[in-house]
Amino acid sequence: MFEREDETVERVIQHLRRPVAIDPGLDARVMREIAQAPPNGRRVKLWPLLAAAAVLATVLVVRPWIWNAATTVDTLQFVLVAPQAASVALVGDFNDWDPARSPMQTAHGVWATVVRLAPGRYRYAFLVNGVEWRADPSAPAAKDDEFGTPSSVVTVGGRGS
Amino acid sequence: MMLAALLLVTQVAVQDPRLERLDPDTRVAVAAVVDSAHGVGLPVEPIIQRALEGVTKGASGARIVAAVRRLAVDLGTARTALGTSAAEAELEAAVAALRAGATPDVLANLRDVRRPPLTIALAVLADLVASGVPADSAAAAVLALAPKARDADLVEFRRAVERDITLGAPPGAATSVRLNAGAFDAPGTSSTQGNPNTPRRRSRP
Amino acid sequence: MGINSVEPSDAELVRRVRTGDTGAYGALVSRYRDRLGRYAVHMIGDREDAEEALQDSFVRAYRSLARCDDPARFGAWLYGILVNRCRTTGARAARRRRTFVHDAQALDLAAHADQADRLDWTDAVDRALARLAPDYREAFLLKHVQDLEYEEIAELTGAGVSALKMRVKRAREQLQKYLREAEHV
Structure with missing residues (x-):
């Protein structure tokens, strides 16, 4: 009887210990809120904070149409966690797929860059160490990749609310 | 010449x-x-x-x-x-929708029921399919929402469906349940009321 | 090269944040988001509210970082903020949990017995957890799911160790009872 109780509760515990999927955009929202209100009431210049806001916690793209779908948003932060990477570039329809155009900066293995985009639907991918293609796990996959490597899509813009 | x-x-x-x-x-x-x-x-x-x-x-x-x-x-x-008045962004999104399995008729219907630009509506359709939702279900859902929903509502709809899929719901069921919940088709109203899984766009003190 | 780099400690990251390196806070968020997120989801029962609580906690912690007396124990301090935040959200969300999954099951899970079983179990656990008194649920999750020591939980919750042990014991008993009831429905 007592043993069975322990078994059931242990099963519950193991079940509850499984990872829980947290919205990947949460990190970005935290960093954005922080950028708007620094600690101790200090005034901080906008750009360093925007750069800091690009350093996010997990593999994610800050999808602007999720953040702010009601208006046309044209500044996006793309983020990839790749602690082992020596370099990461963001390439896509917005920069002629040219790795030299959007090299990403790292802080603690979190690679980030900010890109300004006009409304539209863009395909993109991360190029790690100049050789390895990675899609963005937190963004919709580009289902029609014709070149045998993964890509993601981001859609910018939208009708006002 | x-x-x-x-x-x-x-x-x-x-x-x-x-x-x-x-x-x-x-x-x-x-x-x-x-x-x-x-x-x-x-x-x-x-x-x-x-x-x-x-x-x-x-x-x-x-x-x-x-x-x-x-x-x-x-x-x-x-x-x-x-139609010839379609913008480049709309055409690109439409290609994605077509490749996801939407028929040209679906695109034409969408054009008939929704004020342009259609970019987000088409992108949501394609992205739903990318999430595993059957193409006809995704098309039916977007067409049902298209006449009234704002772009933001469509995006919220997609996010809610994605979230339900992440939680283990079958994609088709997730789409129909969210659609039937009716939380996304009323412009100007809060689409998050009473809906535990919709994304937050909230204002807090 | 950034390869095989040693992870900076919490204390080091807190120090960097305090000297203006806001990006270092991103690393702290990264470090704690999943662990704390799991607690919030199970404690509150509603994912949306849980993520909101988690987000608020990270922002509050940042804004009051000057009050983190021991940066080496940033994690424990952050836990405390989240535990408090979850208490204020708590009950109102608990009853809303998992309503969707039921709908989905009704629609077309019948053909997938394994998945249906899994969802049934998930649902049963969620419901049993939701029926626990908040302080029982809190103690149970912190002890058994988050793997904290009683002394740490005492520090976070303000409750005594013996009271916490009693809450965890009651929680275990009640979970067992509720799950047995669910089996017979």
Whole structure:
């Protein structure tokens, strides 16, 4: 009887210990809120904070149409966690797929860059160490990749609310 | 006259230095596709980007040419469905929707029931399919929401469905349940009321 | 090269944040988001509210970082903020949990017996957890799911160790009872 109780509760515990999927955009929202209100009431210049806001916690793209779908948003932060990477570039329809155009900066293995985009639907991918293609796990996959490597899509813009 | 027009058209591709990244044979073939598209009034930038994507990804010339030809055809199909006034972003999103399995009729219906731009609606349709939702279910859901929903509502709908799928719900069921919940089709009302899984766009003190 | 780099400690990251390196806070968020997120989801029972609580907690912690007396124990301090935040959200969300999954099951899970079983179990656990008194649920999750020591939980919750042990014991008993009831429905 007592043993069975322990078994059931242990099963519950193991079940509850499984990872829980947290919205990947949460990190970005935290960093954005922080950028708007620094600690101790200090005034901080906008750009360093925007750069800091690009350093996010997990593999994610800050999808602007999720953040702010009601208006046309044209500044996006793309983020990839790749602690082992020596370099990461963001390439896509917005920069002629040219790795030299959007090299990403790292802080603690979190690679980030900010890109300004006009409304539209863009395909993109991360190029790690100049050789390895990675899609963005937190963004919709580009289902029609014709070149045998993964890509993601981001859609910018939208009708006002 | 014809020759002059042809020369003018041909310059579009020839003058684009980005295509120099292609090998000579591929560049000629891609330039022909670009010029042809330009000649019939289709946007050429998506075609150029697709070629550049292929180059950067190390694809063969044949594969690049096949990809841009297919894209040009699909852009044409999209424009036929959406009409000549469709913007480039709409056409690109429409290609994604077509490739996801939406029929040209779905695109035309969407155009009839929704005020432009249709970019987000089409993108949501394509992304739902990418999340595993059957194409007909995704199309039916977007068409049902399209007349009234704001772009933001459509995006919220997609996010809610994605979230339910992440939680283990079958994609088709997630779509129909969210659709039937009716939380996304009322413009001007809060679409998050009483709906535990919708994304937050909240104002807090 | 950034390869095989040693992870900076919490204390080091807190120090960097305090000297203006806001990006270092991103690394702290990264470090704690999943662990704390799991607690919030199970404690509150509603994912949306849980993520909101988590987000608020990270922002509050940042804004009051000057009050983190022991940066080496940033994690424990952050836990405390989240535990408090979850208490204020708590009950109102608990009853809303998992309503969707039921709908989905009704629609077309019948053909997928394994998945249906899994969802049934998930649902049963969620419901049993939701029926626990908040302080029982809190103690149970912190002890058994988050793997904290009683002394740490005492520090976070303000409750005594013996009281916490009693809450965890009651929680275990009640979970067992509720799940047995669910089996017979």
